[in-house]
Amino acid sequence: LYLTETEIKKIINMELALNSVEEAFQLIALGDAVTKPRERLPVGSSSLNYMSAGIDKQNLTGLKVYVPSKNGTKFYFHIMNALNGEMIAIMEANALGQFRTGAASGVASKYLAKKDSKKVLLIGTGYQAYTQALALDRVFELDEIYVYSRAEENRMNFINNYSSAMKSKLTPVADIESNVNNIDIISVITNSKTPVINSEIIESGVHINAAGSNHSLRRELDTKTILKADKIFVDDIDQAKMECGDLIYPESLGLIQWRNIINFSDVLKFPDRFKRNFKDITIFESQGLALWDLVTAINVCEIAKTKGIGEKINA
Amino acid sequence: LYLTETEIKKIINMELALNSVEEAFQLIALGDAVTKPRERLPVGSSSLNYMSAGIDKQNLTGLKVYVPSKNGTKFYFHIMNALNGEMIAIMEANALGQFRTGAASGVASKYLAKKDSKKVLLIGTGYQAYTQALALDRVFELDEIYVYSRAEENRMNFINNYSSAMKSKLTPVADIESNVNNIDIISVITNSKTPVINSEIIESGVHINAAGSNHSLRRELDTKTILKADKIFVDDIDQAKMECGDLIYPESLGLIQWRNIINFSDVLKFPDRFKRNFKDITIFESQGLALWDLVTAINVCEIAKTKGIGEKINA
Incomplete structure (x- = not known):
């Protein structure tokens, strides 16, 4: 076929x-x-x-x-x-x-983010961004998805193209640092070589999906954000060791250890062990599994x- | 397409x-x-x-x-x-x-065996055997290809099926040890887990193609044959280290060293360096390259x- x-x-x-x-x-x-x-x-x-x-x-x-x-x-x-x-x-x-990558962030957020998450910040409006937003729109009863991209044209195009497909309201933001508060879930989907998230915007209780990178030399989250996280999950620890620049870099400096990184499937295996504490900052690093x-x-x-x-x- | x-x-x-x-x-x-x-x-x-x-x-x-x-x-x-x-x-x-595996033994023999090779011993009559014989039949002006398989039926079927496709005469042999002399090239194409060639039949001047195995736990040549060889060539040294049971086993015992195993492409790169001495015993270990x-x-x-x-x- x-x-x-x-x-x-x-x-x-x-x-x-x-x-x-x-x-x-x-x-x-x-x-x-x-x-x-x-x-x-x-x-x-x-x-x-x-x-x-x-x-x-x-x-x-x-x-x-x-x-x-x-x-x-x-x-x-x-x-x-x-x-x-x-x-x-x-x-x-x-x-x-595109659909499976978006769905993975959706499934991870379903288990790791606050059940009553209302506000999402989407960083990146490229090839994979739509399904990231759509997955969270389907998993949660969201109020609003803030859409950030460096170029205003990209933000506006994204909102024009995809608003009708979402239950949530899509709102463009020109500046992550000052315009956004009380975010429950951040999904980062960029092909950046340098971190796009600054740890200062990360508030307690937030869950982050970092889904854009699958190469050891690309990074979306800065080391401070990684260190601020209470729990870090990966789709597959073997693949993360090869591809997850966000973790490979701080691990190479001795700032984190692979033994503290959690295979997301363990959350399904031992549901009680990984229950969210209300103020936890959690990260799901998604490289993509065949x-x-x-x-x-x-x-x-x-x-x-x-x-x-x-x-x-x-x- | x-x-x-x-x-x-x-x-x-x-x-x-x-x-x-x-x-x-x-x-x-x-x-x-x-x-x-x-x-x-x-x-x-x-x-x-x-x-x-x-x-x-x-x-x-x-x-x-x-x-x-x-x-x-x-x-x-x-x-x-x-x-x-x-x-x-x-x-x-x-x-x-099938054709590329046979051809690889043909190309290796063209560069490694005696130019005027006349007698070939084919060990194995399975799925890959025909193209092993055909390649040598095309590369050399052979007199005779001796065909060995444990089962008489298999030997005879092979000869009945393929004689007409060859310039050389195909002759069945029931016993490698006693019936065969003055062999120039031996091609082994079996899926044996234990060596099928006994080093005692290996005379000076012979070239051996071992093409049947591509798994570290399978062996076609015994350790004495490996040690008797003057030069051992592989299709790719990285793949040989993973798959070539004939070499992995003696190397694990410290009897041979990987640094003495030659990538066959080096023969094309440095043609003068690998000229055959008349009495050399040479081996080409073929795992198969994409x-x-x-x-x-x-x-x-x-x-x-x-x-x-x-x-x-x-x-």
Whole structure:
């Protein structure tokens, strides 16, 4: 089965993505799934990137593959049968990736942020920002999402494009430091090389999703913010050690230790152990797991088959 | 472009494969290509396997992916554009893999074995054996290929199936130790867990291709054979350290050192340095490089496009 972006966009929605990513974390918590960090093979001026995952009981395995490109990266995802080795589906996976990345911040916030969170600050209005906002809009009964981007044009475009899709009110902010108070959740989704959040804006009780970086040389949160956090969660500790610049940098200075960083799946495994204290500052560092893609892709494919969507290859 | 096994079998031949694998080694020697060892992700009772390669100047990159299965593994190969990230081709890659594996032993033997080699001993008659024999049949003016397999039925089937495709005479042998003399090249292509070659049959001047194993726990050559060799070559030293049981085992005992193992591409880089002494015993340990697949796949695709073979996906 071959599924194009257009076909997948007809099927995918945030509810499906949120359920899929939560299912993925549950599978990790149960020990029934495996996910392998991204590999990068440098070629010419770019690189081939790939990451994989598998689900034991379903005997399904998947591989995400892409070459980052300044003119728009194209992601592909493959689902394979782990019993007989058959290729089940080849999917164009840009929307898939956007929805699962947003959903991951949504699921993390559902478990880590205040249950009655009302105010969100979104930092970044690029390729991945919409699904970050949408996930929180669906998980919580929000009042307002403040939208920050350095360029006013980007802020306004974002609000014009996406206001109608949200239950929450979208409000542009020109300056994070002075214009925003009583934020419950901050989602940072940038491709910054230097930290975009200044620790001084971080108030007690806030939960932060840092979802923009997946490279050790990129950072979104400054060291003071990392040190201010009461608990820091990652999607996968092995991948974080390779890719999470926000943590790799302070760890290299001896300011934090990997043994104090928590795999988010442990929150599902031991729900009582990680209950939020009201004033806790929590951080979810999201590098992105191939298992999120795999579970979401499986669920998308089921619907595609039911609806007869997609092209059969070599039929 | 999607190419099936049937379509690829119409295009591929040993000459194309030999040229492709030699081109691949030349690219490594020139520093113009990169190849990354196999990764294995355990899923259920099997695993997802993948390995990648790239060619800088052509801006092409490729990924081989498969799930080993007792009922017949299906290999897939993807070619991607490393500039814009477009998927160029998805190919069913069993024949591709068989031809490039055979061709690698052919190319290694061309440079490492005696130029006037006349007698070959083929050990193993399974899935990969035919192309091992065919490659040597094409590279040398052989008199005879002795074919050994434990089961008489397998030996005879191999000879009945493939005699007509070879210039050389195929002769079954029931017993390696006593029936075979003056062998110039031995190709071992088994999936044995314990060594199949006994060092006593190894005479001076022989070149050995050990191409069957790609797992650290599998061995084809016993330690005495390894120690008897004057020079040992590998397709890629990084991959050999992970997968080459024939070398990993004696190295773990301190009997050999990795620094004495030679990357085969160095033979193309420094042709004078590795000239054969007449009585040398040489070994080529072949784990299999994704770059062989990539160059061969590119050459197959060129022909497919010219001939209008293959299915266009999402056209």
